[in-house]
Amino acid sequence: MELLENKVMRVSVIGTGYVGLVTGACLAHIGHDVICVDNNVEKVAALQAGQPPIYEPGLADILGSEQLSFTTDLAAGVDHGEIIFIAVGTPPLPSGESDTRYVEAVARGIGQHMGEPYKVIVNKSTVPVGSGDWVRRLILDELACRQVQTSFDVVSNPEFLREGSAVYDSLNPDRIVLGGRSPKAIERMRQLYAPIINRQFAMDSTLPQVPVVVTDLASAEMIKYAANAFLATKISFINEIANICDRIGADVTQVAKGIGLDSRIGEKFLQAGIGWGGSCFPKDVSALMHIAQDYGVETALLEATIATNQRQRLQVVYQLQKTLKILKGKTIGLLGLTFKPNTDDLRDAPALDIIAELQRLGAKVKAYDPIITEVSAPVTLVDTPTTLAYDCDALVLVTDWAEFKDLDYTDLARSMTHPILIDGRNFLNPQRLQQAGFYYQAIGRPSVGQLLWPTVKRFPALAA
Structure with missing residues (x-):
């Protein structure tokens, strides 16, 4: 050409x-x-x-x-x-x-x-x-x-x-x-x-x-909304599949690989996790629904896309409850706050919903993010992953920053009250985390490791 x-x-x-x-x-x-x-x-x-x-x-x-x-x-x-x-x-x-x-x-x-x-x-x-x-x-x-x-x-x-x-x-x-x-x-x-x-x-x-x-003006304007709405729907779809995988013992990463190799589907935006956020997807999907409403068009699929995403944000909280039972008084550490890596954007970040829910349930929340130094949310920011792990009952990976792959997880596990890690982005290697001493849970994947609780020394009751 x-x-x-x-x-x-x-x-x-x-x-x-x-x-x-x-x-x-x-x-x-x-x-x-x-x-x-x-x-x-x-x-x-x-x-x-x-x-x-x-x-x-x-x-x-x-x-x-x-x-x-x-x-x-x-x-x-x-x-x-x-x-x-x-x-x-x-x-x-x-x-x-x-x-x-x-x-x-x-x-x-x-x-x-x-x-x-x-x-x-x-x-x-x-x-x-x-x-x-x-x-x-x-x-x-x-x-x-x-x-x-x-x-x-x-x-x-x-x-x-x-x-x-x-x-x-x-x-x-x-x-x-x-x-x-x-x-x-x-x-x-x-x-x-x-x-x-x-x-x-x-x-x-x-x-x-x-x-x-x-193309014409209207079609060009519609292309933007349609593209973002489709990508958001694709993520919500794989997240719903992940939740089914969690119940039946399947591995959503393998399911995503198997369907992603189909040229009609493609492998992109099939990474299950805690859902989408940021300034584009939420705004554009809602705006498209409003446009449709103005013209009398029902948008059941888009409504389900948003509802699925909102539920998915709290999936890690449900897993913490399943593992730690009552969260009141527990200390939870969040690895990452931004809605995605390589940005300082907290707009509509899933982390904010997770923090709010954990606080509602009575948990103490700490967080470490490579970029964020201040946040208007009830969370204690710390300056290193090691400080984050100290005395934590569980860690939750919220943002898949590249540096989180290379942390010394053995050292982090030793610093924790309970070496539990919930991987909200299916980002880490389960076997490596198991070897480091963690009980590892992810989204739509089998858990690995042993759930070990601190030994409590019990004394015989004194005779009356």
Whole structure:
């Protein structure tokens, strides 16, 4: 396939949250002239000093690009960009629908400052279906108020970034989705992404060009929701299978391997555990259900996906009760707090539900996480796994940080009141944990090791 021609383009990214910051940094990294705009003065000052507000592998390394700058001046950002990304947050409302007030504010701001020449406005935020036309109308309204006529188009370009590997995903995407009505705008977006499409910054540059899916606005917006909802459903499915495996004595890791080799199913997202969290899956599944409700469509499968995930979060608590019986007065140590490794994100993390339930049951909770140094939850943070294990009645692996594979588990077992470990991510080697002296339980896998209790010296009753 013929390579697309590289062209340096002027890009503005409005919003320096997770998506906006990674998008802007990666576009500058591949050669474009990028300005990131944010109304948070302190955040912009930190970014100008090269200090990212989030932990994301590889991000700090590319923030120093000479092609990248940061400002609080929206007018300057709008003037600079021939392509302007809207990348502000769309947090969930209590109803489950997306809060689009920040998208609206940015769209109006663009209309208040935009003039010639032609610009492409890109919805990068995850927005309800129909938002592309809505953004266009908001901009047109502001232009009309100013009595300004100029040419622009709106494109939907959803992101598919995974926290913990967002920089890698930006430079090595499975596909690029472009939704819009204007061939001119779509071509501009192809030019923007040419270095990525051509795999010039890919881990493996010999791979074929990145597929580009060109569709209408509504379909592009729907692709994002459908992708995340499917992945969430797949995880909830394997977790339900794991719970069945737990009852019948099967090993869910072997079941997942057996079904994952089926090309119709695939092996990804078949890792059973304590469920999904973070800022994307919960928000997007709820938003999709709300969209469906608005149009009279029942979503029994999605409702079951969420319900299964909520139950799964407390599976490790049930296992602790099964093993330790009454948890009141027991000390439980959590290995990891973030919803996944290689991120500092605690949003909707399963750990928070586990902590709350353990506290409700009267347990004392300690935790160690390689990144987290403070948390607004009733838990005592410690600075090493050894400190965590000391006098614990059980450990629970909550986050599958790579460093947890290489801990000295023999030493940890000796420090504990009861050497019990519940592996909430099916991450560790059961035989190794058994050899270290642990009684090891996982999700949907047979337990290994012996459940040994401290010897209590009993004295004969004194004669009356």
